[in-house]
Amino acid sequence: MLHVANLTAAIGDKQILKGLDLDVGAGEVHAIMGPNGSGKSTFAHTLAGREGYEITGTATLDGADLLEMAPEDRAAAGVFMGFQYPVEIPGVNNMYFLRTALNSVRRTRGDDEISAREFLSVAQEAMDLVEMPKGFLNRAVNAGFSGGEKKRNEILQMAVMQPRLAVLDETDSGLDIDALRIIASGVNALRGPERSMIVITHYQRLLDYIKPDFVHVLVDGRIVESGDHTLALHLEDHGYADFVNHDLDASGRPLSGAPS
Amino acid sequence: MNGTATAALPALPTKRDEAWRYAPHAELARLTFGPADAAVDVPAEIEAQIPDLDGHRVVVVNGAVDTGRSTLPSVPGLAITRLSDADPDAVAAHFPADGEPADAFVAYNTRFGRDGVVVQVDAGHTIEAPIHLVDIVIPGPEHNTTSTGVVVTLGAESRATVVETRLGGGSAFGAANARSTITIGDGATLDHIVVQDAPDTQISLTRIDVTQGAASTYRGRSFNLGATYGRVASTVRLAGEGAHADLSGLYFGFGDQSLDQQVDIVHAAENCTSRQSYRGVLDDASTGIFSGGIDVRPGANGTDAEQENHNLILSDRAEANTQPRLEILADDVACKHGATVGQLDETALYYMRSRGIREADARRLLINGFADQVVDDVDYDTLRAWIIDRLGHADA
Numbered sequence: 001m002l003h004v005a006n007l008t009a010a011i012g013d014k015q016i017l018k019g020l021d022l023d024v025g026a027g028e029v030h031a032i033m034g035p036n037g038s039g040k041s042t043f044a045h046t047l048a049g050r051e052g053y054e055i056t057g058t059a060t061l062d063g064a065d066l067l068e069m070a071p072e073d074r075a076a077a078g079v080f081m082g083f084q085y086p087v088e089i090p091g092v093n094n095m096y097f098l099r100t101a102l103n104s105v106r107r108t109r110g111d112d113e114i115s116a117r118e119f120l121s122v123a124q125e126a127m128d129l130v131e132m133p134k135g136f137l138n139r140a141v142n143a144g145f146s147g148g149e150k151k152r153n154e155i156l157q158m159a160v161m162q163p164r165l166a167v168l169d170e171t172d173s174g175l176d177i178d179a180l181r182i183i184a185s186g187v188n189a190l191r192g193p194e195r196s197m198i199v200i201t202h203y204q205r206l207l208d209y210i211k212p213d214f215v216h217v218l219v220d221g222r223i224v225e226s227g228d229h230t231l232a233l234h235l236e237d238h239g240y241a242d243f244v245n246h247d248l249d250a251s252g253r254p255l256s257g258a259p260s
Numbered sequence: 261m262n263g264t265a266t267a268a269l270p271a272l273p274t275k276r277d278e279a280w281r282y283a284p285h286a287e288l289a290r291l292t293f294g295p296a297d298a299a300v301d302v303p304a305e306i307e308a309q310i311p312d313l314d315g316h317r318v319v320v321v322n323g324a325v326d327t328g329r330s331t332l333p334s335v336p337g338l339a340i341t342r343l344s345d346a347d348p349d350a351v352a353a354h355f356p357a358d359g360e361p362a363d364a365f366v367a368y369n370t371r372f373g374r375d376g377v378v379v380q381v382d383a384g385h386t387i388e389a390p391i392h393l394v395d396i397v398i399p400g401p402e403h404n405t406t407s408t409g410v411v412v413t414l415g416a417e418s419r420a421t422v423v424e425t426r427l428g429g430g431s432a433f434g435a436a437n438a439r440s441t442i443t444i445g446d447g448a449t450l451d452h453i454v455v456q457d458a459p460d461t462q463i464s465l466t467r468i469d470v471t472q473g474a475a476s477t478y479r480g481r482s483f484n485l486g487a488t489y490g491r492v493a494s495t496v497r498l499a500g501e502g503a504h505a506d507l508s509g510l511y512f513g514f515g516d517q518s519l520d521q522q523v524d525i526v527h528a529a530e531n532c533t534s535r536q537s538y539r540g541v542l543d544d545a546s547t548g549i550f551s552g553g554i555d556v557r558p559g560a561n562g563t564d565a566e567q568e569n570h571n572l573i574l575s576d577r578a579e580a581n582t583q584p585r586l587e588i589l590a591d592d593v594a595c596k597h598g599a600t601v602g603q604l605d606e607t608a609l610y611y612m613r614s615r616g617i618r619e620a621d622a623r624r625l626l627i628n629g630f631a632d633q634v635v636d637d638v639d640y641d642t643l644r645a646w647i648i649d650r651l652g653h654a655d656a
Contacts, residue, residue: 048614075616087611091629097612100625105616140629157615 001026001196002047002165007057008221009039009046016042018221019057024165027193031207031232032200034218035240040200041084043218044169047198048081049074061165075101076108078164082154082171088142094153095137098123098160105161126159130186148179155186166190166197172206184209204236219243269371270364277363279522282549282581284489287463291435293368294403296323296375306396306429311455311646313423315389316340318377321396323406325375329394337385337418343376343409351378353471354411354441365465369439373407379422383415383445390421390640397426397462399434410440414448416473421451423643426466426486428458435463446473446500453638457486457650460515466492474500474529481637482509483647484519493522498532498560508537510634512651513546513578524553527590531562539634540571541627542578552597553585560590567597572604572630628652 002024009017016039024030034040046055049071059066066074089097102122103113114122123137130152142150151171158166168187172180187210191197199210207215207229215231216223217240224243225231272288273280300322307329310319318340319329325342332340343351361367377393397406412422426436436458444450458464464487470478482492496505511519525534540548550569571580582599604626612622631651638644 050610050614070619071610071613072616072618075614079614081614083611083614087605087608089605089608089612089626089629091632092625097615097617097625100621101612101615101617104618104621108616161615 001062003058003060005058007043007046007055007059009042009053009055011053016053016221017046020218020221020223022216022223024196024198026196027191028213029191029197029199029210031212031215031229032198032218032223033202033204033215033232033235035244038218039221040218041169044081044167044198044200047074047079047165047167072104073108075161076105080158080161080163080166082151082158082166082168084170084173086142086145086150086154088140088145090140090143092141093137094139094141095123097141098137098157101157102160122160126156129159129189130155131182132156147174148176151175151179151183152186155183155190159186159190164195166195167200168197169200170202171199172201172203180206180209204232207232217243269367270361272364279493279551280363282518282520282547283491284463284518287433287489290433291405291437291463292403293372293405293407293437295372296406297400297402298324299326300398300400302326302329302396302398303429306427309427309457310394311392311423311425311643313390313392313640313642315392317392317394319394319396320376320408322398322400323373323375323408325377333389335387335389337382338387338391338420339378339380340391341378343378343411344374346378346411350380350413351411351441353443354409354439362467365437366439366467368405369407369409369437369467371407373409373437373439376409377411379410379412379420381414381418381420381448383418385415385418387418387420390423392423392425394425394427395436395438397428397434397436397458398430399432399462404432404434405437406435408436408438410438412440412442412450412452414444414450416445417447418445419449421453423453423455424466426454426456426458426464428462428464428486431461433461435465437465439467440469442468442470442478444470444472444476444478447475448473449477449479451479451639452481453643454480454482454492455643455647456482456484456490456492458490459486460488460517462487463489464491468492468494470494470496470505472496472498472500472503472505475502476500477504478506480505480507481634482521483634484509484511484521485650487517489518489520491520491522495524495526496534497526497528498534499528501529501531503529503532505532505534507535508634508637509539510631511538511540511548512631513540513542513548514544516545518547518549520549522551524555525565527554527556527560527563527565529560532560533564534566536567536569537634538569539631540569540580541574541631542571542580543574545575545577547579547581549581550599551583551585554587554595554597556588556590556593556595558589561592563590563593563595565593565595569599570630571599571601572627573601574604574627
């Protein structure tokens with residue numbers, strides 16, 4: 001479904017992604033882990049369409065070239081990114097924002113706009129999913145929200161948008177254990193055979209709640225190791241030391257003989 | 261005309277006058293003054309432009325009250341009369357017997373602005389319906405500038421809402437030179453909304469002088485939207501202990517408009533509070549000016565004053581000028597001020613676009629979100645809708 005091949009991204013002279021390959025099938029959940037500065041967030045933003053990167057390589061969703069699309073068209077194609085730092089938008093009502101987003105995507109797809117009544121039930125369901133209190137949708141988007149509320153709002157938006165591919169960028173950062181549980185159960189409820197997810201995280205603890213089908217280690221702009229969820233446990237015990245500061249062979253894996 | 265008519269009028273302000281620094285002096289020099297015109301025809305499109313507020317309405321056309329267009333239900337405790345018919349004692353604050361006029365435009369207004377509206381609310385009365393004063397200027401052949409006077413007096417413990425809408429028509433260059441004198445009695449509350457939407461062939465000058473009694477409240481809202489040079493200058497004198505002034509405003513400039521807000525809050529009594537919160541959106545080659553004064557007089561201890569001004573610049577040719585002016589001559593004073601000038605938040609635009617919102621829509625949402633923080637203060641749905649509609653058209 002998502003096919004990424006030899007993806008590079010640079011800002012000015014600084015090369016951040018250096019040939020990233022990743023294939024995500026329908027219904028799969030892939031975790032991407034890696035040390036600070038390895039390019040995890042940049043990868044998420046290249047999929048969502050942030051401007052300012054020089055990009056080469058391939059990224060297609062269901063065969064459609066994402067890299068050619070404006071961010072809003074990627075959303076219509078089914079990409080949703082959960083931001084590590086959700087943006088505060090003072091003066092813009094959360095409910096209005098969500099409805100505008102949903103209707104905009106529907107128009108682009110050639111669907112009818114959702115009725116106010118229908119939208120209310122969709123929104124209510126999404127609010128229940130992340131245990132949001134009433135009145136939450138009447139506040140300005142993320143303005144004055146606590147860290148946990150912002151992250152819950154991301155998952156709420158994801159529930160409303162029903163994306164084909166969700167890219168969750170450090171959705172667990174800054175969360176206490178209760179908020180983490182709510183977010184994770186929200187994400188799990190949204191898993192489905194037609195929806196793929198990329199979960200970017202520093203810490204293995206999120207993956208106790210959201211069990212990935214695959215785990216990838218991103219180091220210095222490349223995926224250097226892939227495995228099942230046990231790879232995350234290995235990282236928890238050993239850190240990224242196995243994958244950092246060692247020469248890599250042509251396949252991008254640590255040279256044999258590197259200490260493990 | 262009385263004796264002052266023959267007295268020499270002061271010279272027009274120049275660039276060296278701080279309060280007129282950003283004014284178009286060459287255009288101001290082209291203004292010609294005179295007494296109110298006799299009945300003038302108001303084109304239907306101006307009529308249609310008037311916000312439909314359910315309440316009392318007085319229409320002033322080229323400086324003279326148009327009784328045919330005015331609707332004045334009789335309400336206990338409220339008297340609305342023509343300035344030209346007013347008892348001199350009732351409008352003494354508006355036509356002071358002595359003292360220097362603040363500037364030439366005040367002097368011209370005092371001399372020629374002999375008609376307009378007098379609103380008096382008796383002590384203890386609450387007037388629910390808004391009192392809407394509509395000032396229309398259609399520059400005529402005799403002189404191109406119209407002078408109008410508004411006098412509002414609230415008795416102790418009374419409440420009222422006054423809305424002043426400034427509109428204009430015709431294609432000739434000209435100006436509105438309007439002046440409002442407001443006296444708020446002890447414990448009384450006035451909501452005062454000024455909507456300036458003159459055509460871009462005109463200059464619009466509004467001057468508001470407010471004097472507040474003890475424990476009174478003045479809430480002033482200005483929407484400075486039209487005219488090639490639109491100016492709203494408010495001076496609020498907190499003369500009684502515990503008075504509260506809350507001023508906010510929105511200016512939204514396009515083309516080569518200059519929109520100028522000059523605010524002076526004078527804390528002349530103890531334990532008064534004041535708030536100034538102004539927002540500007542500046543597109544094309546427009547200029548926004550905010551100059552906010554907080555003047556704490558000796559003895560005005562316990563003053564609590566805050567001021568903020570935020571500007572959103574939408575074009576690299578647009579300009580925002582913001583200046584706080586603070587003078588504090590009392591003890592135990594809490595005073596805060598802050599100003600920002602910024603562009604649309606690119607990260608917020610990206611965030612919205614990543615949710616599927618088209619770039620143009622995302623820009624509009626952000627701009628309106630910024631402006632709405634002033635617009636939302638307006639309690640009247642029809643007026644709020646009128647302003648939002650006006651901003652939407654301007655934005656298109």
